[in-house]
Amino acid sequence: MKYSRRGFFHETFGGAATAVIAGQILPGTASAQTALSPEAALQQLIDGNGRFAEGRMTSFAEDLDILKAKTAEKQEPFAAILSCADSRVPVELIFDQSIGHLFVTRVAGNIATSELIASLEYGVAVLGTRAIMVLGHANCGAVKASIEAKAVPGQISALYPYIRPAVDQAGPNQEATIKANAKIQAALLRQSSPVLAEHIKQNQLKIVAGYYDLVSGKVTLLD
Numbered sequence: 001m002k003y004s005r006r007g008f009f010h011e012t013f014g015g016a017a018t019a020v021i022a023g024q025i026l027p028g029t030a031s032a033q034t035a036l037s038p039e040a041a042l043q044q045l046i047d048g049n050g051r052f053a054e055g056r057m058t059s060f061a062e063d064l065d066i067l068k069a070k071t072a073e074k075q076e077p078f079a080a081i082l083s084c085a086d087s088r089v090p091v092e093l094i095f096d097q098s099i100g101h102l103f104v105t106r107v108a109g110n111i112a113t114s115e116l117i118a119s120l121e122y123g124v125a126v127l128g129t130r131a132i133m134v135l136g137h138a139n140c141g142a143v144k145a146s147i148e149a150k151a152v153p154g155q156i157s158a159l160y161p162y163i164r165p166a167v168d169q170a171g172p173n174q175e176a177t178i179k180a181n182a183k184i185q186a187a188l189l190r191q192s193s194p195v196l197a198e199h200i201k202q203n204q205l206k207i208v209a210g211y212y213d214l215v216s217g218k219v220t221l222l223d
Contacts, residue, residue, distance in 0.1 A: 034078040034128050038206035041078045041130035046219070048096035053217040062098035077103035079131040080123040082185065084110045088214055089137050095219075103129050109142030109181065110134055111162035112188040121195040124205055132189060132196075132205065135219070136182030137212040143178045147171050182209035183222050 036044065051057050080103040081091050091104045103123035105116050112134070123129045136143075145152065146163035166181035186209040189196055199205035209222040 034076060034130055036078050036130050038130045038204065042133075042206055042208065045079055045095050045097075045131065045133060046221075049094055049217075049219040051096045052094055057093075057096045059092070059096045059098040066099045075100045075103075075127060077101055077123065077127055077129050079103070079133065080105065080120055080129045082107075082110050082112065082116060082120065082132065082134045082189070084108060084135070084137055084140055084142065086137060086140065089135070089212060091135070094212060094217070103127060109140065109146070109159050109163050110136055110185060111142075111159065111181075112185040112192070113162065117189060117193050117196075120189065121193055124199050125195050130205060132186075132207045134182045134186040134189065134207075134209045135212055136178045136209070136222075138175065138178070138214045140174075140178050140181075143167075143181055144174055147174060147177060179209075179211050179222055182211060185209070186223065 034041070048059070078101060081095075083089055083091050083104060083106045085106045085108045091106075092098070092102055095102065103120075105119045105123075107113065107116055120132055124132070142159050143163055143166070145156065146160045147167050149160060149167075151157075162185075163177075163181050165184050166177045169184075170176035170180040186207050189207050190200060191197070196205060196207065200207065211220045211222055212218075213220070
C-alpha cells in the first residue's frame with residue numbers, strides 16, 4: 001500500500017518546494033552545516049542511545065560549553081526525530097545529545113501530519129539534517145486509543161485516521177501496531193514530500209523508523 005499526501009504539498013507549497021529541490025535555499029537562511037553523511041548521522045544516534053541505556057551519558061558535560069558558544073544565533077542539528085509527545089520519551093536524553101544537535105518534532109502517536117512534514121522539510125532543506133527517525137515507543141497511549149476506537153472528548157479522535165493503517169495492518173496487538181505505525185509514518189515521509197525524496201535521491205538523507213523500549217532504554221531500528 002502506498003501512503004501519499006503529494007497533493008497537499010502541491011496545493012500548499014507550489015513552486016516553493018520545487019525551488020528547494022533545485023538547491024535554492026530559502027532567502028535569509030543558512031545552507032547545511034553538518035559534515036556528517038546520512039549513515040554517520042544515524043550511527044551517532046545509535047551510539048548515543050547505547051550510552052544512555054548503559055548509564056554513561058556525555059551530553060550533560062557539553063551543555064554549558066554549547067550555551068556559552070551562543071547557540072541562540074544558529075543551530076546545527078545533524079538529525080531530526082519525529083517523536084510521540086509522551087513525557088516518558090525525552091528525545092535528547094535517549095540519544096545522549098546536547099543542545100542544538102537534534103531537530104525534534106513531537107505529536108501524540110508520532111504521526112506525519114502536514115505540519116510535521118513541513119517542519120522536517122525545514123530541518124533538512126535549511127538546517128541540513130542528514131537523518132530522520134520516526135520514533136515509536138512501548139505502551140503508546142495514542143496507538144492504544146486508536147486500536148480501541150472508543151468515543152473520546154475534544155479532538156483526540158483526530159489522531160485516529162493517521163494511525164488506522166497500522167491498526168488495520170497489525171492490530172489488535174499493541175506492540176506490533178506501534179512498530180507498524182512508525183514504519184508507515186516513515187514511509188509517508190519518504191513518499192509524500194518531494195523535498196525529502198530529492199534529498200534521499202541525492203544520498204543526502206536517510207529516513208528510518210525506530211522503537212523505544214521504556215524498560216531497557218534501548219532504541220531498535222525497524223527498517
